[in-house]
Amino acid sequence: MxxxxxxxxxxxxxxxxxxxxxxxxxxxxxxxxxxxxRHGPWPQPPVRDPSNRVSGNPAAIALGRALFFERRLSPGGVVSCAHCHAASRSWTDARAQAAGIGELVRNTPSLWNVGRNRWFGWDGGSDSLWSFAIRPILHPAEMGADAGHVALSLRADRQLACLYEGAFGLPGNRSPANDERVLVNAAKALAAYVETFVSGRxxxxxxxxxxxxxxxxxxxxxxxxxxxxxxxxxxxxxxxxxxxxxxxxxxxxxxxxIPFFVKGGVDPGRHAGIQRLGADRFNLLGNYNDDRSGDSATKTRHVDAQHRNFGEFKTxxxxxxxxxxxxxxxxxxxxxxxxxxxxxxxxxxxxxxxxxxxxxxxxxxxxxxxxxxxxxxxxxxPQAEQTALALSGIPNRCAGSTSR
Ligand code: HEC
Ligand code: HEC
The missing domain is CATH 1.10.760 (Cytochrome Bc1 Complex; Chain D, domain 2)
Structure with missing residues (x-):
């Protein structure tokens, strides 16, 4: 039949x-x-991101979990990913518009099942989960860090340094190029962790x-x-x-x-997202894409801003x-x-x-x-809250930490 x-x-x-x-x-x-x-079956097979070599890797997931709740990733030591994506609030902040170091004009989306997306952000300004994760770290109104700060935080804390080494090996001497690699790896670990946010039946x-x-x-x-x-x-x-x-x-x-007027102007949505994507050196056309086949970058190569994209947002x-x-x-x-x-x-x-x-x-x-x-x-x-708390509650113990 x-x-x-x-x-x-x-x-x-x-x-x-x-x-x-x-x-x-x-x-x-x-x-x-x-x-x-067609709305099922659920759950679907787990997502593996070919552009992220540590997607699904337990050591990277452990590092990602530690980083997600790490306020010191922001220079003032106050804003972590969880500041806006709280486990107890279905990975959001219950605010109309998000606030980190400063105020943003967009709503914080839930992160349940986010690994299944093709594009990331309301405007699809990122083509991978890991390249998206770099954005809040560097954004002056979110966490306001830079690669140097992230690399320093990872080296300075024994627990984090040990987790990093477990996932990626030693970070190398401090240099702008190595610091940037550490930033990208941190983002890939965050992505590997966030991919585990899979909701139940x-x-x-x-x-x-x-x-x-x-x-x-x-x-x-x-x-x-x-x-x-x-x-x-x-x-x-x-x-x-x-x-x-x-x-x-x-x-x-x-x-x-939905009206797209915001404080001080308009939010052009997808139109600006495509432009941002093209200008992003962490996009899938760049050197940090781990997918040697190049297939994952096809969508990025072909996307092009059209007039109709103005004021469009992701479903x-x-x-x-x-x-x-x-x-x-x-x-x-x-x-x-x-x-x-x-x-x-x-x-x-x-x-x-x-x-x-x-x-x-x-x-x-x-x-x-x-x-x-x-x-x-x-x-x-019905289990969403318990699942989120379980995903966040595991202690960040690094196996190698005692020998360091
Ligand atoms: C200041 C609040 C804030 C912080 C801190 C923050 N986020 Fe977000 N997050 C948002 C907002 C707002 C959006 C929507 C952004 C947009 O569309 O421009 C978002 C979007 C996302 C998305 C895309 C979701 C989708 O459906 O496309 C991911 C993934 C994500 N955040 C992960 C993270 C990670 C990982 C961190 C920590 C490195 C983080 N966020 C830190 C507020 C925040
Ligand atoms: C043309 C495509 C389209 C159709 C048809 C559509 N939606 Fe949507 N939906 C969207 C988009 C895009 C957004 C986000 C819009 C924005 O934020 O500006 C959205 C947002 C939503 C949200 C808010 C989700 C959130 O997390 O903020 C809900 C709930 C929703 N839609 C339910 C519905 C229902 C119910 C219907 C049918 C009556 C429907 N949608 C029809 C595209 C669509």
Whole structure:
């Protein structure tokens, strides 16, 4: 049986054995069913980044974990990655716009499943997780460090020096070239650690798998309001066209009608992201890409800023979205309900890009808005907080430290 006919068969089984309260049961048509099944299975096989030779390497992950919580990486000794990406807050800061040493104009995204991205940052200004990680370290409003400071911190602390050596060997004598290599390696270790932020299964995943198996009894455990919300999401809402696939993101950039005026100007989004990417000497076209085949750099070679990219931002994943308020690239909406109402009342004439015919005002009734919110909440992994705390709680003991 082809994949498609299996889906159709599964949908028919569900329709046939749907619960007695037939007027309440939610029926998914063929297209909706196919769309829903594409949101899984979950979890997906682990990500390995060919451009980062320590991706998946336990020694690098241990160093990355130590660095992620290390405030001394910033010269004032106050701002670590975790300052904005807190484990207890689903790797965010609960602020509309982030603040480190100074104030930023963008919202801190959650880092769950971030390794599955193709581009990094709301504007996709980085083409790898590790090259993105260099950005907050050097950004004057985030951690405000430079390569020399990072290399010095890594050499000065016995624990960090030992962890570094375990992952990369000795850092070599101090020189601008060696310091820069240490910075890049630190970023690769951070990336290896952040790749382990994989969220667990959700009520939605159980429903999706039941649908695939044609198991109506298990499927019926998924709350009806979430089912109705899912029907809007995968059907007339078109949400799944952009929030696509197992991680609920197509990895692309869109204008969803969020105003891009910021303090002192505009946020050009993807347009500036592509320019930043081209100018970044840590991009995948540069010397620090560990992928000898060169395949990973193809996307970077071919990307080109177009006028329509102005004001476009990356489609975020929706796994655990309930836990990372406020929402959108500028933190404009405090609740999921506000996001849903935005899509419900969207002004199509304000969307300047040609590709956004997908978005039209949905004119949801209050119950439909509640249903869509209930569906979004069903994307929450009930173990997320424990998992995040477990990922952050392991003591940074370096095996070699006693012999140093
Ligand atoms: C001052 C707050 C702050 C600090 C400190 C910070 N971040 Fe972030 N992080 C953000 C913001 C804001 C964004 C969105 C940036 C953008 O799009 O311009 C972001 C984005 C990211 C992304 C991209 C996520 C995606 O979906 O594309 C990654 C990965 C990341 N940060 C990792 C780190 C690491 C690793 C560190 C430490 C080296 C760090 N961050 C330090 C606020 C912070
Ligand atoms: C045309 C592509 C597209 C469609 C269709 C779409 N989205 Fe989005 N979604 C995006 C983009 C892009 C963003 C980020 C926009 C920004 O920050 O400026 C976003 C943001 C969100 C967020 C906030 C996530 C966060 O972490 O900040 C939620 C929730 C959301 N969308 C849900 C939905 C729902 C529900 C629908 C259907 C009614 C939908 N989306 C339809 C592209 C889309």
């Amino acid at each position: 082809s994949q498609m006919s299996r889906w159709i068969a599964a949908a028919m089984v569900l329709a046939a054995v749907a619960p007695a309260a037939a007027d309440e049961a939610v029926r998914f048509d063929e297209n909706e069913t196919a769309m829903i099944l 959700t009520p939605f995943d159980d429903f999706r798998d039941a649908l695939e198996r044609g198991d109506a009894a298990s499927a019926a455990r998924y709350p009806l309001e979430a089912q109705r919300g899912l029907k809007i999401f995968a059907g007339r809402g078109n949400c799944a066209m952009c929030h696509f696939g197992p991680n609920f993101s197509n990895g692309e950039f869109h204008d969803t009608g 975020p994943s929706l796994r655990n979205v309930e836990l990372s308020a406020p929402y959108m690239h500028n933190g404009r909406f405090a609740t999921l309900r506000e996001v849903v109402l935005h899509y419900s009342e969207i002004r199509a004439d304000r969307l300047h890009s040609d590709g956004e015919a997908l978005l039209k005002p949905l004119k949801l009734s209050p119950r439909e808005a509640d249903d869509l919110v209930a569906f979004l909440r069903s994307l929450t992994d």
